[in-house]
Amino acid sequence: MIEIQLPQIQDNEILERSVFFISDGTAITAEVLGHAVLSQFPITITSYTLPFVTNKIRAEEIRNQINTIYQATQIRPLVFYSIISSEVKNIITSSKGFCLDIVQTLVAPLQQEIGLEPKPELHRTHGLSEKNLSQYDARIAAIDYTLAHDDGISLRNLDQAQVIILGVSRCGKTPTSLYLAMQFGIQAANYPFTADDMDNLQLPADLKPFQQKLFGLTISPERLAAIREERRENSRYASLRQCRIEITEVEALFRKNKINYLNTTNYSVEEISTKIIDSMGLKRRMF
Amino acid sequence: MIEIQLPQIQDNEILERSVFFISDGTAITAEVLGHAVLSQFPITITSYTLPFVTNKIRAEEIRNQINTIYQATQIRPLVFYSIISSEVKNIITSSKGFCLDIVQTLVAPLQQEIGLEPKPELHRTHGLSEKNLSQYDARIAAIDYTLAHDDGISLRNLDQAQVIILGVSRCGKTPTSLYLAMQFGIQAANYPFTADDMDNLQLPADLKPFQQKLFGLTISPERLAAIREERRENSRYASLRQCRIEITEVEALFRKNKINYLNTTNYSVEEISTKIIDSMGLKRRMF
Numbered sequence: 001m002i003e004i005q006l007p008q009i010q011d012n013e014i015l016e017r018s019v020f021f022i023s024d025g026t027a028i029t030a031e032v033l034g035h036a037v038l039s040q041f042p043i044t045i046t047s048y049t050l051p052f053v054t055n056k057i058r059a060e061e062i063r064n065q066i067n068t069i070y071q072a073t074q075i076r077p078l079v080f081y082s083i084i085s086s087e088v089k090n091i092i093t094s095s096k097g098f099c100l101d102i103v104q105t106l107v108a109p110l111q112q113e114i115g116l117e118p119k120p121e122l123h124r125t126h127g128l129s130e131k132n133l134s135q136y137d138a139r140i141a142a143i144d145y146t147l148a149h150d151d152g153i154s155l156r157n158l159d160q161a162q163v164i165i166l167g168v169s170r171c172g173k174t175p176t177s178l179y180l181a182m183q184f185g186i187q188a189a190n191y192p193f194t195a196d197d198m199d200n201l202q203l204p205a206d207l208k209p210f211q212q213k214l215f216g217l218t219i220s221p222e223r224l225a226a227i228r229e230e231r232r233e234n235s236r237y238a239s240l241r242q243c244r245i246e247i248t249e250v251e252a253l254f255r256k257n258k259i260n261y262l263n264t265t266n267y268s269v270e271e272i273s274t275k276i277i278d279s280m281g282l283k284r285r286m287f
Numbered sequence: 288m289i290e291i292q293l294p295q296i297q298d299n300e301i302l303e304r305s306v307f308f309i310s311d312g313t314a315i316t317a318e319v320l321g322h323a324v325l326s327q328f329p330i331t332i333t334s335y336t337l338p339f340v341t342n343k344i345r346a347e348e349i350r351n352q353i354n355t356i357y358q359a360t361q362i363r364p365l366v367f368y369s370i371i372s373s374e375v376k377n378i379i380t381s382s383k384g385f386c387l388d389i390v391q392t393l394v395a396p397l398q399q400e401i402g403l404e405p406k407p408e409l410h411r412t413h414g415l416s417e418k419n420l421s422q423y424d425a426r427i428a429a430i431d432y433t434l435a436h437d438d439g440i441s442l443r444n445l446d447q448a449q450v451i452i453l454g455v456s457r458c459g460k461t462p463t464s465l466y467l468a469m470q471f472g473i474q475a476a477n478y479p480f481t482a483d484d485m486d487n488l489q490l491p492a493d494l495k496p497f498q499q500k501l502f503g504l505t506i507s508p509e510r511l512a513a514i515r516e517e518r519r520e521n522s523r524y525a526s527l528r529q530c531r532i533e534i535t536e537v538e539a540l541f542r543k544n545k546i547n548y549l550n551t552t553n554y555s556v557e558e559i560s561t562k563i564i565d566s567m568g569l570k571r572r573m574f
Contacts (some may be wrong), residue, residue, distance in 0.1 A: 015403065026561040028470070029323055035573055036316055036369075037393045040405040049571050076400070080393075082323075098400045105392055106324045106367075113363070113385045116302065126557035136555065137517070143462050150434075175430050178465055182556075183315070230424070245322045258401040268423065268574065269469070270413035274313040274373045284336050286322055287555065 015043040018069050018077040022048065022062060022092060024084055026126045027051035033102050034080035045078075053083060059091035070096035084120045126287075139185040139287050146181035149189035150174055155206040158189055162282055164210055165190040166254075167217035168246045170227045171239075172264045172272055176217070179273045185279070185285040193250055195242065201249045203257050215276050216254040216261030221247050222266045293512045302330040303365040305356050307337065308350060309379060311371055314338035320389050321367035326373050332365075340370060346378035353517040357383035371407045413574075415511040426472040426574050433468035436476035437461055442493040445476055449569055451497055453541075454504035455533045456524075457514045459551045459559055463504070466560045473564070480527065480537055489537045490544050502563050503541040503548030510552045 019038065021030040027049050032042065038045060053059055069077050079097035083089040084227035093099045107118050128136055148154055149161065151174060158164060163180065165173045169192055177188040207214060221243040236242050254261040260279055264272050277284055300346055306325065308317040316338050327330060340346055356364050366384035370376040380386045394405050415423055435441055436448065438461060445451060450467065453461045456479055465477040478494065494501060508530040515525035523529055541548040551559050564571055 015401070017401070026557045026559055028561065031571070031573060032316055032437075033320055033389070033393070036390050037397060040390070040394055040407050041397070041403050042406065043401065043403070053566055078400070080399070092333075098397075100393055102320070103323050103327070105396075106320070106387055106389065106450060107327055109387060110324060110328070110365070110385075113365070114304070114328055114330065114343065115304070116328050116330070119329065120327050126555050128553055128558070129556040137514075139362055139556075140462060140514075141517075143465065147434075147437075147461070174434070175427055175469070178430065179357055179469060182462070182466060182469060227427075230428075266415055268413050268415040270313045270315055270574075271415070274315065278338055284318070286318060287556075 015040045015041075017043050017045055017075065018073075019045045019047045020062070020066060020077055020079045020097060020241060021047065021080070022050045022079060022081040022083065024054045024088065025082070027082075030080045030082050030102055030128055034078075039080070053088060053092075054085065056091060059088045063095040065090050066092075066095040066097040084270045134214050135185070135285065136287065138195075139182070140286070142185045142187050143178070144178050145187040146189070149187075150177060152191040155191075155204075155247065156211075158206070158210050160187055161185045161189040162214055162224070163215050163276060163280055164187050164207065164213045164249075165215050165217060165276070166193065166207075166259065167219075168193050168224070168250055170224060170231070171219045172269070173217060175269045176264075176276070179269045180276065183270075183273065183287070184277065184282070185287065186282055191244070193253075194273040195237065195246065198246060198249050201253050203253065211257070211259075213280075214257075214259045215280060216250070216259045217272070218247055218251050218254070218261055218263050220263070220265040292392050295463070302328075304330050304332050304362065305360075306332045306334045307349070307353060307364055307366045307368075307384060308334065308556050309337045309340050309366060309368040309370065311341045311375065312338065312369070314369075315413055317367045317369050317389055321365075324367075325365070326337055338547065340375060341372065342381075343374060343378060344373045344376045350378050350382040353379075353382040353384040353462050361371065381560050387392045422472070422572065423574065425572070426469070429468040429472045430465070433476070434472075437464060439478045442478075442491075445493070445497050445500075447474055448476040448500055449499070450563060450567055451494065451572045452502050452504060452563070453480065453494075453537075454506075455480050455537055457511060458504045458506045459520070459556070460504060462556045463467065463551075463559045464564070466556045467563065470557075470560065470574070471569070472574065473569055474539050480533070480540075481525065482533065485533060485536050488540050498546075500567075501544075501546045502567060503537070504559070505538050505541070506536055507539070507550070507552040530540040 018065040021027050021034050023030045031049055066077050079099040080102050081092055082103045111118055165175050173190040177190045180186040180188040224243040225240045230236050300535040308314050308321050310317045318336055353364050363383040367389050368379055369390045398405055454460050460477040464477045467473040467475040511530040512527045514526055519525050549562055
């Protein structure tokens with residue numbers, strides 16, 4: 001028999017909890033929403049993400065895992081789950097965890113409002129079906145387009161771009177373009193201004209016909225220098241002086257050409273992307 | 288006064304609802320979860336996604352928009368929201384919409400279990416903070432690595448890859464690699480087998496040292512031919528015969544070299560990515 005040390009909770013101590021994200025699908029929704037909910041509490045978590053839990057044997061293994069943690073700590077693990085099969089679901093909810101059905105919790109009030117029975121089997125959040133196959137092809141096409149038009153590689157077919165992102169090296173153009181393509185199926189080209197352009201910086205002639213598709217990114221020179229330093233230590237490219245010059249020039253170009261721009265310093269790729277969509281009135285597709 | 292035509296609901300008719308996804312952040316969580324919940328009901332939706340709703344004026348505009356739809360249809364729009372400011376939130380919930388707070392609905396039961404007050408201001412799901420800045424740099428590094436190792440461009444530094452994805456052209460390698468990098472911060476290389484490799488197909492010598500990192504993708508020849516046809520119409524590359532040969536050869540190679548592989552025909556990028564993570568025991572980072 002193993003002697004178990006129970007955690008002593010003291011005032012002001014940050015609580016620790018084990019958390020499970022369990023799904024019969026990718027578990028992406030469970031994970032994202034679970035983190036959103038948990039981030040409101042001053043606790044630290046140890047998390048386990050368990051996707052594709054579709055049969056009883058797997059569910060029983062997980063129940064054992066949850067119960068083992070409970071027995072060792074006497075603290076109920078938190079369980080965020082989304083499972084359609086009631087057989088599989090019942091195994092999870094019969095564990096010693098504190099179980100929250102992330103989708104059903106919202107389905108119940110909606111059911112009353114809509115006045116129809118929910119059909120859980122209709123649902124597969126991040127799945128592929130006949131219904132969305134052509135949409136899905138559009139997503140892959142957007143990724144292809146975006147890769148082919150990354151970093152100014154190609155300036156052909158810019159009429160097919162929904163947005164053309166401009167900025168200096170390492171201000172966030174590539175991740176933003178890829179996120180727009182991946183998450184929203186948007187064909188996003190991007191074009192870099194390099195150190196060589198900085199004398200008498202002008203909008204390239206190839207971009208001028210697409211004025212209404214242009215969107216600029218900028219960033220604080222300090223953050224830019226830190227990012228560039230990771231790439232090329234002690235280079236002119238990464239020097240704060242060079243970063244300041246480039247940012248000053250590029251922001252002047254944006255203003256002169258009436259190009260909407262965003263300072264990315266404190267924003268994530270998700271925030272930059274949705275701000276661009278919002279600002280340009282682009283369609284947010286769902287996949 | 289405009290005369291309003293009220294919709295007549297008949298038996299078996301699919302109900303139509305207007306849906307709002309409203310957030311003071313990116314609205315990505317509201318959108319994903321709202322779609323997950325709604326997909327369980329046999330209804331068609333017209334949706335409006337409204338991110339960055341952080342002030343009263345914007346909230347009042349949206350309330351008016353919701354109320355206008357209600358007045359025109361006499362059907363309450365469904366509103367999925369996540370807003371921290373109670374001032375802004377109250378404006379939305381005072382609309383004629385049926386409002387569901389996607390995060391708070393789950394916070395309430397958790398609060399009781401955890402025994403602590405939630406602090407909504409802590410929370411910013413897809414945001415950037417001092418706390419996650421180094422993690423965030425790791426994500427950007429993963430995207431850089433993945434782009435530099437897409438489609439066999441570079442076989443250098445493969446020791447830094449967490450996974451090396453193998454497969455024929457257009458089986459899903461690139462979108463999967465990018466998704467792994469973007470969503471989970473995983474450094475994913477990918478390597479294509481081309482038609483020229485098919486005679487006496489062998490695992491390239493450069494990949495052999497990394498046997499334990501290899502993961503294969505395959506696809507039905509019919510779906511592959513359809514995808515390739517979009518790229519190069521009536522080509523040998525897109526012919527069903529060629530697709531069959533390549534898939535047969537590649538699957539034989541995977542089996543011979545004991546490389547785990549997945550048939551992607553019916554899976555989304557999210558599903559393929561999470562199945563790879565699961566199968567290889569990779570860490571799922573959250574951003």
